[in-house]
Amino acid sequence: MSPVIQARALTKRFGDSEVVRGIDFSIPRGSCFGFLGPNGAGKTTTIRMLLGLSPISGGELRLFDLPMPGAGRAIRARIGVVPQMDNLDPDFSVAENLRIFASYFGLGGAEVERRIGELLDFVELRDRAARKVGSLSGGMLRRLTIARALINDPELVVLDEPTTGLDPQVRHLIWGRLRELQRRGKTLLLTTHYMEEAERLCDRLVIMDQGRILEQGSPAELIARHIEPEVVEIRGDGLDALGRQLADTGCRIEPLGDLLYCYAESARPLLDRLEADGCPHPYLHRRANMEDVFLKLTGRELHE
Amino acid sequence: MNWSLPRFSPLALAVFRRNLLVWRKLLGPAVVMNFGEPLLYLFGLGYGLGLFIGEMQAMPYLTFLASGIIASSTMNAAAFEATYSVFTRMVPQRTHEAMLASPLEVDDIMAGEMLWCAFKGTLSTAAIFIVALLVGGVQGDWAPLVVPLGLLVGLAFSGVAMCMAAVSPSYDFFSYYFTLGITPMFVLSGVFYPVDSLPSVLQWLMQLLPLVHAVELIRPLVAGLPVEGAWLHLAVLLLYALGGYYLAVVLARRRLLV
């Protein structure tokens, strides 16, 4: 089966600065595909190009085997979009927002009314149907935006940071709904700064930085490829000296903020040493995760 | 800049409909805002000045003025909607950005917006026309034609005004457009007195702008006189409408598709 999205040497320039630098990726039908990357990596710009909202400066882009740009209308009719910043219509109520948005697709009538009911149940906003958008909380706005993105029963749903700024309950609700969408056969493309989210939801990830794709693969593959399986985090002040003392335990040691990250095939020797010395700093032993991969690939310093 | 010719689809009507639905909710205040000022001109000047002037160009001054105000209020309503309101939906409210996540293109959005702005102009046309009729300012049998004509007048003014919305950095910008463009046209286009009383340079200049042509179509219809040079006037208005739409689409693409 041909991929839902295929990008080759995709490039975007704003004046002299190249913010997407010839990236290649392909998104298989039915997958949940994640874009990770620090602020300014080019994730939103890439999404805008996929939707035809940003003219591409170079390369080739096909969605559903149709060329973008060129078949923009036909392509967008089959996509649902959750933008990074909510742009719901403040002049309308919750249900009206869905109804009006359906009309932009040329959809209306009883079929749309049925879908509106279903979608409001899906995002648990049924009892707010008549409320003005201005009176909703951040979590409700996000859920409504997700419902809006589904009004045209899209094959592909594109979500730009769907859970940023939301409380854990809403985030879990959204994760559940996204998994449900995937079970129904939809393809998902999402960007996130939450590594836990990426690990839970995505079958495949790309890690972007400064307009380039640094790595791609499944979360488990990426962890296995880049990071020792065990990690010990030590917290406290004056860790530089401690880091030097621990160098002979066979760990790879990385400082970040007030933390010392120690990566090892086996953390046993390190843990034994910390116990023997009666380490004054609190420490945590855990398995390697996507955050470790992300920090290793994109560097530990600030990007902007 | 993407100068390719606009191609809009019937979906543009969904954009028009969205605005209509919002407007219906705010009907009361909207009516007062739109018709208050032109009515003030009509009654204040029509009765006050009419007493001294009596007739102008072989018609009662009230008829002369009412026909001018029909044209100018159509212009004002359309230009106001196409600047302040279109800008609101394009920039702070990001309504157009949301629309672009559907099959709608910038071409459709601007077509729907322009039709909407012209429709609001036409509402003004109709409202002032009805008032003029009630106070006995309308003589022509064909006078009701000014209402459909108002749609063309509205289109002529909304296209250009939408260009302003598409390039404007903020709301302040529009006061320049109104002070330097719309208000001089209002004063110098034969709304209050015949254009031929102006110095010839100004007369010539005003012929290049659309309001004179709107007035010269509407006035004889209202007064029951033969319309002279109708095709020229219609052509100028149409040219402004089409040219304005094209340029507005090009500028809106530049703003929205980055």
Ligand SMILES: Nc1ncnc2c1ncn2[C@@H]1O[C@H](COP(=O)(O)OP(=O)(O)OP(=O)(O)O)[C@@H](O)[C@H]1O
């Ligand atoms: N319209 C624009 N003009 C000039 N530069 C832009 C424009 N839009 C984005 N950029 C630049 O392009 C780069 C990529 O931005 P983009 O929004 O795609 O990043 P992102 O990965 O989505 O970041 P974030 O995680 O903060 O949302 C940034 O350096 C940004 O400043």
Ligand SMILES: [Mg+2]
């Ligand atoms: Mg972004």
